[in-house]
């Protein structure tokens with residue numbers, strides 16, 4: 818599953834969220850899927866900014882915005898709840914002008 822979590826058409830920004838069955842990880846499937854979605858956001862939806870928020874300890878998740886050249890931003894303290902515990906998230910962003918396709 819990969820999709821747009823929330824889209825604001827006024828500020829032209831959206832957030833990508835993803836989940837992949839463990840049977841299919843380690844093959845680059847999600848990076849490729851996110852790349853296609855990023856292209857769709859910029860080329861078809863005419864958006865300007867894409868956010869991805871990853872839990873600080875989630876190396877597999879962080880690898881995706883890193884491979885797609887998102888800019889690493891600040892840490893968002895206690896920004897989500899995982900298994901009943903508050904967790905920090907790292908904010909990654911990509912602007913349309915930074916995307917070279």
Ligand SMILES: CC(C)(COP(=O)(O)OP(=O)(O)OC[C@H]1O[C@@H](n2cnc3c(N)ncnc32)[C@H](O)[C@@H]1OP(=O)(O)O)[C@@H](O)C(=O)NCCC(=O)NCCS
Nearest residue numbers: 835836837841842843844845846847848870871872877878
């Ligand atoms: C986050 C998640 C989707 C990442 O899955 P993933 O398999 O690591 O991601 P990708 O499909 O992009 O594959 C990247 C891996 O495939 C490898 N790979 C193989 N061929 C590749 C290719 N052509 N391109 C890119 N990566 C490739 C990479 O080296 C990387 O392996 P590594 O983890 O050993 O470094 C998965 O772990 C998941 O669903 N987790 C649970 C839910 C979750 O955490 N969601 C995110 C919330 S923000």
